[in-house]
Amino acid sequence: METVRVDTQDRSYDVVVGPGALQRLHSHLSGADRVAVIADEKVAALHGDRLREALGENGRGAAWLDVPAGESCKTLDWFGRTQQFLLEEGCTRQSVLIAFGGGACGDLAGYAAASYMRGIRFIQCPTTILAHDSSVGGKTAINLPGGKNMTGAFHQPVAVLYDTDLLRTLPQGEVRSGMAEAVKHVLISSKDDAPEMLHTLELAGLSEEELIRLIVRGIRVKADIVSRDEREGSVRKYLNFGHTYGHAVEAASGYGGITHGEAVMIGMIYALILSEQKAGAGRELTDALQTFAARNGYPLRQIADYRFEELLGYMKKDKKASFGDLHFVLLPEAGAPEVWRVTEEDCKAADREFRIRAGVKAE
Ligand SMILES: NC(=O)c1ccc[n+]([C@@H]2O[C@H](COP(=O)([O-])OP(=O)(O)OC[C@H]3O[C@@H](n4cnc5c(N)ncnc54)[C@H](O)[C@@H]3O)[C@@H](O)[C@H]2O)c1
Numbered sequence: 001m002e003t004v005r006v007d008t009q010d011r012s013y014d015v016v017v018g019p020g021a022l023q024r025l026h027s028h029l030s031g032a033d034r035v036a037v038i039a040d041e042k043v044a045a046l047h048g049d050r051l052r053e054a055l056g057e058n059g060r061g062a063a064w065l066d067v068p069a070g071e072s073c074k075t076l077d078w079f080g081r082t083q084q085f086l087l088e089e090g091c092t093r094q095s096v097l098i099a100f101g102g103g104a105c106g107d108l109a110g111y112a113a114a115s116y117m118r119g120i121r122f123i124q125c126p127t128t129i130l131a132h133d134s135s136v137g138g139k140t141a142i143n144l145p146g147g148k149n150m151t152g153a154f155h156q157p158v159a160v161l162y163d164t165d166l167l168r169t170l171p172q173g174e175v176r177s178g179m180a181e182a183v184k185h186v187l188i189s190s191k192d193d194a195p196e197m198l199h200t201l202e203l204a205g206l207s208e209e210e211l212i213r214l215i216v217r218g219i220r221v222k223a224d225i226v227s228r229d230e231r232e233g234s235v236r237k238y239l240n241f242g243h244t245y246g247h248a249v250e251a252a253s254g255y256g257g258i259t260h261g262e263a264v265m266i267g268m269i270y271a272l273i274l275s276e277q278k279a280g281a282g283r284e285l286t287d288a289l290q291t292f293a294a295r296n297g298y299p300l301r302q303i304a305d306y307r308f309e310e311l312l313g314y315m316k317k318d319k320k321a322s323f324g325d326l327h328f329v330l331l332p333e334a335g336a337p338e339v340w341r342v343t344e345e346d347c348k349a350a351d352r353e354f355r356i357r358a359g360v361k362a363e
């Protein structure tokens, strides 16, 4: 079992990663007058018994709310239901809420915990690879009809228990999605390791040891950045590498046409092309990432379905845009991210080049 410590101003907590990590749960429940679970319904069906067992004595009789699988739980409606649920189940400020699912369920449950009685304790029990990213760092949010993650709060969990046994039931598309963020964590933090990783990593035949190694590495990178900048005033912005264009692609696909990580992979290649054009980066890293992505089934050619003007519209609405300026995290070289202001013309030139390299007709 590996443990990564996250230190923030609000709170310090451990992220415990490995097979059977869920068994640590009961030790975090002493002192809670009530335990409540918010679970992704699909995960509850697959692994709910394990969670029930792990709750032990303290969690016997825990209140339990299943929410729709994946992104469809991140609505105002479901947020309202979580609040009503906690109230009806008699939860107080001394209660503990457990999030059991991927990033979507974790985001909803985290926001529910941040809001109920102005904030109660919560524990993240992530069940996807992507959630190595989303469960650490305290960002919680739901979607508004007009935009993703548009209402939310910073609220750190008291613990993250990452049981890697639960990842065995993940569909391959979700493996691909989560591994994009793991790759991102290596790209933004290490000068030397990216080329070899991109050359050798095969998602289809990934061993459990290798998976855990990459997850722990990603968590260490995220924990380090969040410890230095909890509220995204400075270095936390680097975690948005690949996300400006990626979020636009995700929005254009109608959230669901393409997974978050697949969109981020597209966004990272795009950001590397921008880095070549604006920040003097060489082409080798871009080519290595593109080859890795194509070899592992990331749907790069899907970009043909979206017009640049549409993507630009979404990028301008991104909440990281300020005063109408577009900001991108660029990588002049691996491991050395920088935030750059970029014009619409720059964006268009990089978009055109991306389409050419992906083998689809540029507009
Ligand atoms: N808060 C943050 O810092 C942060 C960071 C990154 C992403 N996010 C959010 O995370 C969400 C994406 O999370 P995700 O990629 O984990 O997807 P998800 O939570 O939407 O889950 C994807 C699918 O996998 C299923 N699933 C989950 N665990 C499973 C398992 N063990 N076995 C089989 N199926 C399983 C779910 O039911 C769902 O159908 C997005 O809403 C994104 O905005 C948040």
Ligand SMILES: [Zn+2]
Pocket: 133, 181, 243, 260, 264
């Ligand atoms: Zn992401």
